Amino acid sequence: xxxxxxxxxxxxxxxxxxxxxxxxxxxxxxxxxxxxxxxxxxxxxxxxxxxxxxxxxxxxxxxxxxxxxxxxxxxxxxxxxxxxxxxxxxxxxxxxxxxxxxxxxxxxxxxxxxxxxxxxxxxxxxxxxxxxxxxxxxxxxxxxxxxxxxxxxxxxxxxxxxxxxxxxxxxxxxxxxxxxxxxxxxxxxxxxxxxxxxxxxxxxxxxxxxxxxxxxxxxxxxxxxxxxxxxxxxxxxxxxxxxxxxxxxxxxxxxxxxxxxxxxxxxxxxxxxxxxxxxxxxxxxxxxxxxxxxxxxxxxxxxxxxxxxxxxxxxxxxxxxxxxxxxxxxxxxxxxxxxxx
Amino acid sequence: xxxxxxxxxxxxxxxxxxxxxxxxxxxxxxxxxxxxxxxxxxxxxxxxxxxxxxxxxxxxxxxxxxxxxxxxxxxxxxxxxxxxxxxxxxxxxxxxxxxxxxxxxxxxxxxxxxxxxxxxxxxxxxxxxxxxxxxxxxxxxxxxxxxxxxxxxxxxxxxxxxxxxxxxxxxxxxxxxxxxxxxxxxxxxxxxxxxxxxxxxxxxxxxxxxxxxxxxxxxxxxxxxxxxxxxxxxxxxxxxxxxxxxxxxxxxxxxxxxxxxxxxxxxxxxxxxxxxxxxxxxxxxxxxxxxxxxx
Numbered sequence: 001x002x003x004x005x006x007x008x009x010x011x012x013x014x015x016x017x018x019x020x021x022x023x024x025x026x027x028x029x030x031x032x033x034x035x036x037x038x039x040x041x042x043x044x045x046x047x048x049x050x051x052x053x054x055x056x057x058x059x060x061x062x063x064x065x066x067x068x069x070x071x072x073x074x075x076x077x078x079x080x081x082x083x084x085x086x087x088x089x090x091x092x093x094x095x096x097x098x099x100x101x102x103x104x105x106x107x108x109x110x111x112x113x114x115x116x117x118x119x120x121x122x123x124x125x126x127x128x129x130x131x132x133x134x135x136x137x138x139x140x141x142x143x144x145x146x147x148x149x150x151x152x153x154x155x156x157x158x159x160x161x162x163x164x165x166x167x168x169x170x171x172x173x174x175x176x177x178x179x180x181x182x183x184x185x186x187x188x189x190x191x192x193x194x195x196x197x198x199x200x201x202x203x204x205x206x207x208x209x210x211x212x213x214x215x216x217x218x219x220x221x222x223x224x225x226x227x228x229x230x231x232x233x234x235x236x237x238x239x240x241x242x243x244x245x246x247x248x249x250x251x252x253x254x255x256x257x258x259x260x261x262x263x264x265x266x267x268x269x270x271x272x273x274x275x276x277x278x279x280x281x282x283x284x285x286x287x288x289x290x291x292x293x294x295x296x297x298x299x300x301x302x303x304x305x306x307x308x309x310x311x312x313x314x315x316x317x318x319x320x321x322x323x324x325x326x327x328x329x330x331x332x333x334x335x336x337x338x339x340x341x
Numbered sequence: 342x343x344x345x346x347x348x349x350x351x352x353x354x355x356x357x358x359x360x361x362x363x364x365x366x367x368x369x370x371x372x373x374x375x376x377x378x379x380x381x382x383x384x385x386x387x388x389x390x391x392x393x394x395x396x397x398x399x400x401x402x403x404x405x406x407x408x409x410x411x412x413x414x415x416x417x418x419x420x421x422x423x424x425x426x427x428x429x430x431x432x433x434x435x436x437x438x439x440x441x442x443x444x445x446x447x448x449x450x451x452x453x454x455x456x457x458x459x460x461x462x463x464x465x466x467x468x469x470x471x472x473x474x475x476x477x478x479x480x481x482x483x484x485x486x487x488x489x490x491x492x493x494x495x496x497x498x499x500x501x502x503x504x505x506x507x508x509x510x511x512x513x514x515x516x517x518x519x520x521x522x523x524x525x526x527x528x529x530x531x532x533x534x535x536x537x538x539x540x541x542x543x544x545x546x547x548x549x550x551x552x553x554x555x556x557x558x559x560x561x562x563x564x565x566x567x568x569x570x571x572x573x574x575x576x577x578x579x580x581x582x583x584x585x586x587x588x589x590x591x592x593x594x595x596x597x598x599x600x601x602x603x604x605x606x607x608x609x610x611x612x613x614x615x616x617x618x619x620x621x622x623x624x625x626x627x628x629x630x631x632x633x634x635x636x
Contacts, residue, residue, distance in 0.1 A: 065442045065445070065446075067445075131621050131624050131625065132624075134624050134625075134628040135580070135624070135628060135629075137441050137442070138384045138441050138442065138444075138445055139580060141384070141442065141445055142384065142576040142577070142579065142580050143580055143620070143624065145573055145576060146573060146574075146576055146577040146580065146616075146617050146620055147617060147620075147621065149570075149573045149574075149577075149617060150614045150617035150618070153613040153614045154614070156613075157610060267573065271449060271453070274446065274449075278446065308457070308460060308461050309457065309461060310457075311453050311454075311456070311457035311460075312453065312454050312457035312458055312461070314450075314453055314457075315449075315450040315451060315452070315453030315454030315455075315457060316450070316454055317450070318446060318447065318449060318450025318451075318453065319432065319447055319450040319451060319454070321446075322436070322443050322446050322447040322450065323432065323435060323436075323447070326439075326443070
């Protein structure tokens with residue numbers, strides 16, 4: 001397992017002030033930036049930043065490469081959009097014969113819709129995770145990709161997703177029935193708070209005893225087993241946590257953009273989040289955030305300049321990062337300055 | 342004419358034949374993936390793009406040089422295989438000492454670049470490629486019509502698969518390959534040029550993908566994304582079969598094609614997803630795959 005050690009950050013338990021400084025800088029930027037940058041762009045970048053942080057929890061700290069995280073992102077956004085717009089849930093259930101069971105719900109307020117989307121992602125994470133962790137390494141990647149593709153086809157066929165059209169005109173509603181989210185600034189503050197809370201939660205998980213066991217599994221799984229850890233349970237727990245935070249990101253994105261579409265469940269989205277994390281730095285705390293901002297701004301500005309060539313540029317960045325820039329921006333910075341970031 | 346569970350034999354055998362055709366492509370592609378993985382320890386995500394390149398080379402040969410299907414069947418795998426060798430020398434060989442995942446990420450990036458470039462030049466809609474005149478028409482088998490071209494695809498793919506199996510499992514060259522897979526350092530000590538063998542293996546695996554692409558050109562539309570979705574299904578096939586065995590890859594490929602065909606007859610809504618469902622079930626029962634060894 002020598003090779004595995006090359007993914008992610010070293011598992012040194014030392015603490016440093018560098019993370020605190022970087023966190024302060026990030027919060028400051030989140031406060032200042034809306035004065036200069038279009039808030040919708042910032043909200044998109046924040047959703048993807050959270051998505052990348054959740055993904056990084058798995059690749060950076062357990063060494064598992066999931067190629068199917070769009071599944072949790074997309075389905076959480078579908079459920080959140082559906083709950084906010086329609087509310088009523090109906091699904092077939094086997095009671096001697098297939099019957100449709102309907103839970104009559106009114107359209108929910110945005111916080112409940114996001115919660116519902118997140119719960120969906122957690123449940124899907126539990127199912128997909130318990131199948132996928134049976135294999136390691138590249139098999140794990142292929143299995144997650146295949147299961148995500150399966151759920152993509154479900155999304156194409158299920159009536160409530162409206163296929164190619166997606167769920168459109170999702171109301172943003174009032175947060176807790178009080179705060180009007182149609183106001184752009186209110187929405188931005190909500191997204192920023194959700195992002196920061198999730199970011200801190202992920203940081204706490206990484207630095208907890210549980211997180212230390214995850215790193216031990218990444219470095220040397222047989223040894224972790226011999227020390228008495230049930231590594232399968234740890235890996236499954238990490239997978240579910242990663243899926244859950246991905247769900248938060250997807251559900252929030254659906255409310256912000258008032259849209260849930262097939263793009264978010266399709267495999268290019270899974271590739272995109274890998275690229276964001278890779279560019280920023282696998283297994284770094286701040287890397288995924290920077291990577292997401294970098295990629296989202298690149299797409300925003302380049303799409304107008306070079307249109308369809310964006311996917312070629314993305315592919316090129318992949319090749320470049322894998323060959324010459326494996327530490328990513330933040331990883332390289334931390335390495336040069338000998339600090340943890 | 343007779344009926345099976347309320348489905349006419351015509352429809353049933355028709356779908357089974359389509360399943361067998363799809364299975365031929367699954368088998369060829371998963372075989373290439375298995376051969377490459379055995380030698381390079383890399384899952385070649387570019388495989389789908391290289392399959393697409395094979396089909397496009399066939400179209401270019403016809404348009405610019407006037408060379409037809411049979412020429413394309415020989416030239417396209419050589420050309421695309423040569424580009425594969427360049428890719429291996431330029432990019433992949435730097436990754437052998439690293440985690441396997443980097444190989445997957447790099448080939449994924451290459452696939453994005455190749456498919457993106459072709460989408461820019463040829464759009465998303467497909468280009469037609471006509472069947473070779475020798476293989477048009479169909480045979481009446483009594484219970485169904487068998488188009489000649491489809492029979493040829495199944496026969497050709499089966500022959501190529503079995504020939505590959507024979508070379509790897511039963512010849513001296515194959516013995517070197519298998520030995521180098523087990524212990525490259527020791528094989529090098531015996532004076533065998535292992536890096537060149539690795540390069541040629543990658544070229545061969547890529548050529549198989551291109552061959553599948555040429556054979557697919559007259560059946561499916563030739564489009565830039567023809568390989569993108571196929572490769573994900575092939576990944577599932579590879580997970581089901583396990584990559585330890587060449588014969589396993591071939592059997593799983595054809596078998597899953599047939600299962601998919603049957604699903605199209607009896608439960609068409611699930612025909613897109615059935616292979617993934619089979620994969621999940623196999624993983625629950627036998628995590629190493631049907632023919633796999635644990636890695």
